[in-house]
Amino acid sequence: MSHTQVDPHKLAVIALGGNAIIAKGQKGLVQEQFENVRRTVDPVVELIAQGYNFIVTHGNGPQVGNLLLQNELAREEVPEIPLAMLDAMTCGSMGYMIEQCLQNAMIRRGIWKNVVTIPAQVIVDRFDPAMEAPTKPIGPFYTEEQAQKLIQEKGWLLKEDAGRGWRRFVASPYPIDIVEKEAIRQLLRQQYLLVTGGGGGIPVSYHEDGTIEGVDCVIDKDLASMKLAIAVHARTLIIITGVPKVTLNFGTPQERSLDRITLAQARHYYQEGQFPAGSMGPKMMAAIEFVQADPENRVIITNEGSLMEAVAGREGTHIVAY
Numbered sequence: 001m002s003h004t005q006v007d008p009h010k011l012a013v014i015a016l017g018g019n020a021i022i023a024k025g026q027k028g029l030v031q032e033q034f035e036n037v038r039r040t041v042d043p044v045v046e047l048i049a050q051g052y053n054f055i056v057t058h059g060n061g062p063q064v065g066n067l068l069l070q071n072e073l074a075r076e077e078v079p080e081i082p083l084a085m086l087d088a089m090t091c092g093s094m095g096y097m098i099e100q101c102l103q104n105a106m107i108r109r110g111i112w113k114n115v116v117t118i119p120a121q122v123i124v125d126r127f128d129p130a131m132e133a134p135t136k137p138i139g140p141f142y143t144e145e146q147a148q149k150l151i152q153e154k155g156w157l158l159k160e161d162a163g164r165g166w167r168r169f170v171a172s173p174y175p176i177d178i179v180e181k182e183a184i185r186q187l188l189r190q191q192y193l194l195v196t197g198g199g200g201g202i203p204v205s206y207h208e209d210g211t212i213e214g215v216d217c218v219i220d221k222d223l224a225s226m227k228l229a230i231a232v233h234a235r236t237l238i239i240i241t242g243v244p245k246v247t248l249n250f251g252t253p254q255e256r257s258l259d260r261i262t263l264a265q266a267r268h269y270y271q272e273g274q275f276p277a278g279s280m281g282p283k284m285m286a287a288i289e290f291v292q293a294d295p296e297n298r299v300i301i302t303n304e305g306s307l308m309e310a311v312a313g314r315e316g317t318h319i320v321a322y
Contacts, residue, residue, distance in 0.1 A: 006188050010051055012236035013229040015222055016040060016058040019242040020304050021094070028062050028140075030097075037101045040240070043307040045105040048113065052311075053193065055184070055232065056098055057225040060090040060199025064218060065139020065168060072154060083170065084203055084214030091119035091198040098195045115193045121179040122201030122224055126215050128173035136172035136218045137278055141165030162278040171217040175200065175224045179212065181231040188232060200224040226286035230293050237290045237299045239283050244306045246284070246317040248274050260318045263291045287319040295321035 020040040022028045044054060067086045081089075095117030102115050134157050142150065147158040147166035161167040178184070178201065187194055200219030204212040222239055229237045245257040248269060261269070266288050275281040287299035302316030310316030 006053070006185075006233070008233045008235045011053050011055075011188065011232065011234040012238055013055045013057060013225050013232070013234050014044065014238040015225040015240060016056065016098075016304075017239070017241045018059050018061055020240050021058065022062050024242075028066065034097060034101065037097055038105070040304045041098070041101045041105050043304065045102065045109050045111065046308060047311060048106065048111060048193070049109060053188065053191065055188075055194045055196060055228060055234070056102070057197040057221055057228065058094055058098060058195075058199070059221045060087065060094060061136075061138045061218070062140065063090045063094060064199060068168070069139060082214065083216035083218070087199050087218060088119055088202045088214075091202060092117070094198050095119065095195045102193060102195070113191065113193055115195065116187060117198075118180055118184060118187075118194060118196040119198070120184070120196045120201045120228075121204045121212065122197070122219055122227070123176040123179065123212075124173040124203045124205055124215055124217065124219065125176065126173075126205040130173045131171045131215075131217065134169040134171045135277060136170050136220065137161045137167040138170055138218060139168045141167055162276050172200075172220050173203070173215070173217055175219050175227045178224075178228055178231055179204065181228075184228070185232055197221065197224050197228050220282045220286075222283045222286040223289075226290045229290060229297075235294075235296055235298065237286070237297070238307070238311070239286065239299065239301045240304050240307065241280075241283065241301060242303060244303050244310075244315060246275075246280060246301050250274075250280075258317045260320065263288065263319065263321050266291070266319050284319075291319055291321050297321070 021033050021036055026032045064086050071080050099115045099117045150156050157169045158166050159169055200221040201224050203215040203217050203219050205215050247255050247257050249255045270284050275284045291297050299319040300310050300316045302310040306315040
């Protein structure tokens with residue numbers, strides 16, 4: 001396959017949120033996840049037809065949480081699997097699902113393009129203070145009664161998650177770098193469509209001799225997607241979430257949607273505490289860091305139903321330098 005120069009203005013990293021894979025109220029059955037992903041990738045394939053190339057990343061909170069629960073329930077029967085390995089398992093299983101749905105959607109559209117999944121290892125600092133202060137919600141939602149029972153019986157850390165119920169929380173250190181970034185760049189030059197960085201990637205850290213080892217935590221997928229977008233020189237980072245636009249004063253009579261904001265405005269709203277840590281906070285932090293990295297960069301935050309209109313500039317929240 002020939003190598004070509006990648007046009008950074010036609011290259012985007014698109015981060016699929018939990019709602020794009022498991023809809024609210026669903027159990028998370030494999031059939032449900034496939035259905036949701038099929039629907040989500042359709043507009044992505046339309047944009048590929050318009051000449052865009054994508055790296056697709058995705059969250060893994062519900063999936064890795066369920067694997068942890070399976071770990072717990074089966075610990076007397078089979079060896080327990082560490083969290084870093086569970087992260088790797090979701091990279092493979094969810095990557096397979098997204099890759100297949102993309103491939104099938106492109107075949108139906110008459111587009112012949114190779115798709116490949118890479119389970120990316122993401123460097124973190126094992127001494128990051130975040131390792132001692134778990135902030136990442138994973139797994140299913142529980143009632144307060146169920147949560148208190150799990151705290152007593154399992155010793156898990158469970159907290160209320162943005163008013164949506166109680167969830168288990170694990171450590172989520174800051175992503176520093178991507179081990180496979182050069183391989184990813186090479187595949188982009190060969191015009192591959194990539195699925196990588198799933199669940200924020202597989203957390204690893206360096207030893208003094210330069211070797212690496214897994215770290216039991218979960219990296220925020222939006223921050224990891226931002227690091228990946230910078231590494232491959234993409235000009236656009238698209239964050240798919242459950243709402244068409246970011247809002248200020250959420251849940252109050254003063255609530256209002258944001259169409260286009262500058263980096264300075266985004267910083268101001270973030271410092272004001274407008275974006276909760278468990279929901280929009282990491283997305284806006286990722287947006288701020290990505291636009292800070294290069295004034296030509298832009299971030300679009302929207303839901304899957306508004307993706308086409310958002311890329312055209314008619315929907316979503318756009319974060320730009322000026």
